[in-house]
Amino acid sequence: MSNNTELNSTHQVQSKLSDNERLKGESNFLRGTIAEDLKDGLTGGFRGDNFQLIRFHGMYQQDDRDLRAERTEQKLEPLINVMLRCRLPGGIITPQQWLGIDKFAAEDTLYGSIRLTTRQTFQFHGVLKNDIKPMHQLLNRLNLDSIATAGDVNRNVLCTSNPVESELHQQAYEWAKKISEHLLPKTRAYAEIWLDGEKLETTDVEPVLGSTYLPRKFKTTVVIPPDNDVDLHANDLNFVAVGENGQLIGFNVLVGGGLAMTHGDKLTYPRKASEFGYIPLEHTLAIAEAVVGTQRDWGNRSERKNAKTKYTLERVGVEAFKQEVEKRAGIVFAPIVPYEFTSRGDRIGWVEGIDNKWHLTLFIENGRLLDYPGRTLKTGMAEIAKIHQGDFRLTANQNLIVAGILPEDKSLIEGLARQHGLISDGVTEQRKNSMACVSFPTCPLAMAEAERFLPEFVTRVEDIMAQHKVADEHIVLRVTGCPNGCGRAMLAEVGLVGKAPDRYNLHLGGNREGTRIPRMYRENITSAEILSELDNLIGRWAEQRHSDEGFGDYTIRAGIVKPVIDSARDFYD
Template identity: 35%
Template sequence: MTDEQSKKSKVELIKEASVGLRGTITEELADATTEHVADATTKLLKFHGTYQQDDRDLRKLRRKEGLGKAYSFMVRNRIPGGKMTAAQFLGELDIADELGNGTIRITTRQSIQLHGVVKGNLWDVIHRINAIKLSTQSACGDVTRNVCCCPAPLRHNGLRDQLQRLADEIAVHVRPTTKAYHQIWIKDPETGAREQVAGPPSEPEPDPIYGKAYLPRKFKIGLALCDDNCIDAYDNDIGLLGVTEGETLIGFNVLAGGGMGTTPSKKQCFPALAKRLAFIQTEHLLPVITAIILVQRDFGNRADRSQARMKYLIHNLGVLAFKAKVEDYLSQAEAICGVAEGTVPRPLPQPHPADVTGHDDHLGWHEQGDGKWFLGLPIENGRVKDEGELRLKTALRILFSDHVTNARLTAQQNILLCDIESHQRATIQKVLADHGVVTVDQISNTRRFAFACPALPTCGLAVTESERALPGVIDEVEAELRELGLADAQFTIRMTGCPNGCARPYNADIGLVGRSVDGKTGEGRYTVFLGGNLIGTRMNAVFKDQVPRGEIVATLRPVFIHFQENRQGEETFGDFCDRIGVEALAKVGQAV
């Protein structure tokens, strides 16, 4: 190993040797003697949109029976802006029923995940997703992930349609150029063969943006408007905050370096909100985005993956030095984008004073502005399934088969049913009611703004429960707030099963992050964070660590009481906690 190689992480060496993300994926998928793939291949499969997992609920039992892990794969779609046709949604349900675990999950990045896909079905799943004109390419891995933007089809001023078009353009621009994805997962139209269309090249195709080894870590881009930050622009690597004058989009404030993941045992690791970098005209978006990615590609940490996100590069360089490097790369970026050198102004202009002022989850019935309606439907933790009296999956099958032509997925794991005629509203409401599906007017504010990551039993990183635990936590919180007369309070609770922050817990009013498990009882323990806000512009702070699942609400109760007694006007819970401070709130809890 050379000195240069010794400074790179194992994953970096795997990427470099993969010949454009091919590796031995095809050969290992064809091997019917195993139910899993090798570790190096799992790293490459992420770029193709899938993670190898196992059912952790079954580990102990299988160990006793002398069996190995019950392996399966999670497959994630790339769906820019969360836009789907009815046929595509029905196709995802069919794939889940026939080749997965029968459920689909809407993610916090406006996408869909399928769980429980065994190795022998993986090729069919990814191939069928492409057959319905969706894709899994770059849904995971060290590249730009799904590009998010406000999903609401509000057409009265065209602003959100502009965001959606830009999200599509960006997604196409940042997609890797390697032909590996097509060669591995798409049938040859002439022969119908499942194998690669052509043998891999001796060298990977040159990728002008990503180079040979792609990015040091995952990279996220999101577009929002100042009065509606429904996608949490500040926790993206690049947040594009649309600035308007009246009903005209005049450009974007570029935010750089957001990221929710952290490793508590490493002091140099932390979650972060993006920094305000520059204001740019809409026509300059692609070159500026490209220049930022190139800086992260060339200067991001490739030795320590825990320090590889762009937020650490910006922290180490400082915002001004990072901005200078972006300006240095603008000429290269302009060439990649096919525009004349000097098109983007240098130096990059200072950020516009405009900033986030609001958040809208777009739930309930709304006029679109074109004579039609959309219905924002809450889906608890994004899980689409039939269970007991709640037959959500069946209801959506009926609606997408006969009544609804398209939908949008939200960053809160909900769904918007779009382009509905006025005369259809009553029928749609009846279908939902007949299948036990609740609408936003039937749930509390606490439940409305809460969501969780999947965690156990499928996620290999999970320390504690999350998706399966949060509904019970919400039940208890609802009871406390009703008793205190705070049922109408509007705040968000976000829970994750580990510190990686997939459900964005670190800028929530209340963040619950899995920390450890009691060795005797098996009960999960959580770090409780307080003081973020619904509009996503403020980090919260640790209120109490190692709180047992059964004591979460008891731990919060004194704070709720203090909020009820000392709230100023219409002050939100997160604003109150930030004003008082977690240290003072901790003393309140001790005094009760």
């Protein structure tokens, strides 16, 4: 698919640069005038370019959209605050770190919650301007930071949260950390602005990302088959672990996945990642740098809607991109080592690892940890953190694993979890396999509800499943409040993509393994209309399905929707 731009011989787009490129180029390596802006008491927000530049430091400026109209009527500025996303490669955090972020969320945010995200980390929502610098300094004391969790850089590196094969997982997790560190911005802007770091006279150098950073955001994963819990096809660069006798020996490399699109613009579309080949471990960082460098130099810096790696591959061709990566790394990919994904959900409940330690995966609906009447989830996690001797693992499905529990501590941990509502025996498989992005009231891009909408919508779907006698089954269901992909609806069996209040595009035909993109079945319909459609379709599935046939696979076999084979060319057919 062409994006109607011209290329020169090096595959760079030749057209007027987007304003974001000016902004990065003039930012003095991401400093801008953020430090001066922090002292401006006339507004709770950031002015001019700083509004965008703070994203490179892990923050988004937001306001409470529930209060926006009321405050406008009162002639008040919107309730401006920031959301911060922590950098947490592989999602592992210590109990001591958890207690630190728990205290800050309770005392210094508007909403009091900790939000687990689909990027395998946590977010603070509702941090006012005066608390931003103390927040970063707290993270630093906890040996955490938010560097490059937003903006045109490589974001938080995901890693399969495997709680069973502890040795293989530990090795894969160490590579996730190495990749994250290698691809980080090298500018001292973060340390200078937030940590009062010494300002140096030397000129910053960005050997990997370049002086104007990447054309668009970039996402990386480390995946351990057969679990696809990180949804690799939603990411630009993926390292699929290849093990031998329980030891990690190399990676299959896949490039060019991504789910975001724009309503009404057929030049935007979701895309699965393409297989490049196999590499031994020692070439991992060289390949990561070469992929990022190729996208840095070849990506579209004129039209941000077509700036991600997936569009670069479509424009120049997969083989040309792959050959450039090989040239830059000085490495030739070997053929892909066969691999298979059989699941991508989290194992909720107790699992014993090969190291004889136990792991408790807690289902956290929508990833929102807050105290509710009769369900003191946030307090419960803090109480567990006070006594737990292992670590916590945040999953890309918004759940939390209490990992490395000694056998003699099992009953104590479970007792606390049950006491605070972190374990409920009544949670259905359907609810465990449903997910939503944050959306209203804090996301400025939200078009329809998602997080607040999901619990009741799942209850209605559960009722439909029970009526058709498939209550013990599940459908991978995801809701996202806009087409930007945070809820990963474009890898669901049933995906709802928000268009307007209580109006969504209904997509069908993904699969349980997360290796097929769903196709739009109905456009711009209400939640009531969606439930009516699902009632009919689930009824047909219950009667006509083959043994162990997932709902998405059934919709393809029954001809309800055509499979998406090549999303760049047939997603809108």
